[in-house]
Amino acid sequence: MSYDIRQSQIIHTWPSGSMIDFPELSLIMLCHDDGYGDWGNVNQEDPNKKQVIRDSRLAEAFKVDHFVVPPQEDGINNLSAYGIRFPGAQYCPKCGLIHFITKTRGQAIIERGSFDQKMRAFTCDACTNNQTGIGPNLVPMRxxxxxxxxxxxxxxxxxxxxxxxxxxxxxxHLLYYKSKGGSAGLSDITIESYRRGSNTFLASRDLGxxxxxxxxxxxxxxxxxxxxxxxxxxxxxxxxxxxxxxxxxxxxxxxxxxxxxxxxxxxxxxxxxxxxxxxxxxxxxxFPIIYSGILLPQSAYEQQCPPEVQQNLDSTVTIFRDSMPDIYQDYTNEQWRDFLIRLVESNPNHQLLKLGYTKEAVIGFIRNHFGEKPEERFINKAVLLRQQEFSAFTGTVIKDKTVWFKKKKVDGNEYNSLTGQPDLLEEVVLLEKLSALKVYKGFTRVKPLMGEELVFAEAADNLDTKQKHEFERIQDARRDPLHTRELPAVEVKGEGIFLKFSNKKLNAWADEYPNARLDTINHNLEQANLSFNQNHELINKRYLFLHTLSHILLKELAEDCGYSLSSLAEIIYCSGNSSIGTEEEMNGILIYTTTSDAEGSLGGLVEKGQPDYLSSVMNKGVDKARWCSSDPLCISAEQGQGFMGLNLAACYSCVLLPETSCEKMNKYLDRAAVIGTLNNSRIGLFNQ
Incomplete structure (x- = not known):
């Protein structure tokens, strides 16, 4: 027997490492590479062929060859995502005897199939019914x-x-799970031990x-x-x-x-x-670790390290690690970079030089792959991916039929005249076709990952102590990350609206926004970093404005475009202050659909991106944001509110969203950046 779950659920809800409850049993989901061919094989002629997504940009970032899509039943293949019984301790609701299951017990045959094949609960042999010959179904321990x-x-x-x-x-010994039933407290639940055979009492302990x-x-x-x-x-x-x-x-x-x-x-x-x-x-x-990246035509970006070079580099590293682990197991990325550059320079017949690139180009690829500054490699990688997406939205892109990507640019002045905000928007890009790749990197337990930048980190990076402790908490999505060169992912095809803001306008507004308000959030962020052993970078004023306006637009669009709020998401493109005045400066908002079914491409979002509609949405959203039902308490918050005080004038009555729609879990928001405060309306950009 099997149960049907959607592809997106295998990434978001029940990925490898998660527990899933079915009627009568509890399972833990296995890694997709647990058994060869579980999610398909590479033979394209086989009906059980593996469904893969190839994107050199994201593959290079995650150091894989491609991404594998969870199997989908089509009436032809027999592929599946697999789970095994967990927890192994299960008790009888009648006598309380705790059974410890085994692998072979699940393979025992009953009614023309095994317990595992039929996904049937085990029964208690000690309480067998004389008439049916079957005991009560065992219950997994809590x-x-x-x-x-x-x-x-x-x-x-x-x-x-x-x-x-x-x-x-x-x-x-025989262990029994006993409940006195006096109250719902754990102290009324005891575990009792009896010697097997003689049934002599040995010990008892409550769960208080x-x-x-x-x-x-x-x-x-x-x-x-x-x-x-x-x-x-x-x-x-x-x-x-x-x-x-x-x-x-x-x-x-x-x-x-x-x-x-x-x-x-x-x-x-x-x-x-x-x-x-x-x-x-x-x-x-x-806590699943899922990265959302936009699939772009290859003409939209310059490859940092071509796939064939990357595969060669990583296979070389694997060979050295497997053959001489005592020497190479703990090599850092900096050591691998220098080592491989020496190999290429000293051997004119090296296999990397037979791929059609010059020696100088190969050395450049090696530097890009391992990082010029390895201690910042994973942080720079996250920034680079967003810069590539920003450039694809705003620059020239050659059409590529293999990628779900189609855009239409509209001059920002058509919106500025209708919103009454001169020079605010440089352009709006209507993304009639937009595909997001949801990559399942792995997961953490007990508490979520405290450093999003560590998604691209690896053991060979020069991590500081805090980063190393946090990185060690990440459990990879694969059983054998060293040899499995693919990650689970799903592609979400939909649509989106991208707004590019005037750098000059935002920088001029930032001079008016009080430093004290930003300092409050950043001070609270530093305290949160200390409390949770994390290393989040401090934010800037432009991010605070863009993020807050994005939430305002999302709430208003959800009312007008036909999508539910949980079906929409945001990506904020905002560079650090060090990039102001350079080609790397970014100030933009992407709002896109995240649902993986037909609802994600109905066209309603792009339609609302037209000048008349979007300007109206922006005006109505900003007007609604001027008053919150929690005002004046909300707008007057000066010490921070929300989680660890990382928001100012922002609460669930005004701009907070479902956390699935927000890229920062509803942090770093301040309505005052948009509409000002009761005492100083001029600090809001829409009041200038």
Whole structure:
């Protein structure tokens, strides 16, 4: 038996590493490269051929050859996304006996198929009904353990209940899940242990402290929990290791016993390394890391490193790492760059020089691939991708039938005269065809990724301590990232509106907007960086204005264009202050459809991008933003509001959006940048 889920759900909702509940059982989704051919094979003549998306720009950024699309049932192929049962501990609702499932138990045959094939729940053999011969269906346990570094496993019931008698651990005693029923508290739930065979009572422990992380750091005769498991924890989305256990990996750099506590609290290292108890359906079990990039015609950008060169470089690196890991395993990108340049310079017959490029061009490709400044490579890559998209929208593009991309430029003055804002818009680009690629990079657990720029980072980059700790939390979407040169992705075809703003106009307005307001947000951002061990860059005034106006336009467009607000999204193109006056300066807003079905290309958004419509939308949206139902409290906020005080005059009554529509999770917003404050209306650009 199988269940149908949409392609987009395999990327956004139930990607590899996520848990999915079906009637009678709970699964964890496996990586797409868990089994050869799960998502198709490369033979184009085979009905089970792999569906791939080739885009050299994004492929180079992620250092892959292409992107693979989740399988779609078409009546011909037999491809599927696969999952396995998790958690492995399941209890009988009648007698409470906890069963620990195995791989072979799922392969047992029942009614012309196995338990796994029919996606059937296991039953309790101890409670078999005399008439039906079948016991009650087992229920997956509610609790699991997870770490900030991505490990996920069954709660260690055997280890937990035998704390008072450690020698009884691992003896396969019978464990029972019992509820007194007196209240809904965890203290009324106990785990009881009985010796197998004699049924002698051994130990009992209630779950009152199960959510206290310190239970895993406390020591007994066998040390703490990580000592007990020899510092190995499971990663079940990588499959079974043997019949009884999932794949496990080493937890590196576990703090010594003397470094576990920091006063009365656990140390940051202990919180990061040791597991904690979580509910199976908790929202922070997984935070998918999904990058949205625009698919562009190849004529719109200059390749930093052609695909054939990139593939050659990465295969060379893999060969050296596999053959001599003691030497090359820990090489940084800077070392690889210099090493490969020396190889090319010293060997005129090197395979890289047989690809049709000059030696100087190949060396340039190597520098681009590994980074001229490796410590900034991943940050520069994110900026470069947005610059390429900005240039494609505003520059000349040769038509390419292989890419869903069609645009029409409209002079900004046609809008400025209708909005009463002279010189505000340089041009508006109506994107009648626009394709966004949603790339599933991987995921984090417990808390979301705190540094979006780390999407393009890799272990060989020169990361500082904070960045390294955050990067180590990212779990790759692939089981074998070193040899699997593809990432899961879905293509979303739709439409969009791109607004290019006058650099001169925005820079002149920025001189009028008070530094104190921006300083408040950036001060709160610095505090958030310290609190959450993140490294977000400070924002500038132009971003604050563009982001706030984007939200205003999104809310108004959703009312007029026929799309729901959750079907629209934004990308803000805003360069840093160091780029002001250069060719790299960007000031733009892209609003586009994000739904993956037919709704995304109905044409309603582009129609509203015409001068008469869009000017009206902008005027109405700005007028509505002048008053919030939470005013005067909202407009008067001077110390910051919202998450960590990262907004000023912005709340859910005025400009906040569904978080799926906002690129910054509803942060860095201030209505005053658009319409001013009660005391000083001139600081709003639309009041100047």
């Amino acid at each position: 609790f699991v353990i997870a770490t900030e570094e991505g490990f996920l496993g069954d709660f260690p019931w055997d280890w937990f209940v035998h704390k008072s008698c450690p020698k009884e651990r691992g003896q396969r 402290q199960i959510f206290d992380q310190s239970i895993f750091t406390e020591t007994d005769a066998e040390g703490n929990y990580l000592d007990y498991v020899n510092n190995y924890l499971p990663k079940p989305w990588k499959g079974w290791h043997n019949n009884e256990s999932y794949v496990t990996e080493l937890v590196s750099d576990v703090p010594r016993q003397g470094n576990i506590m920091d006063g009365d609290d656990l140390s940051p290292a202990a919180k990061r390394k040791f597991p904690r108890t979580m509910q199976r359906g908790a929202g922070n079990i997984i």
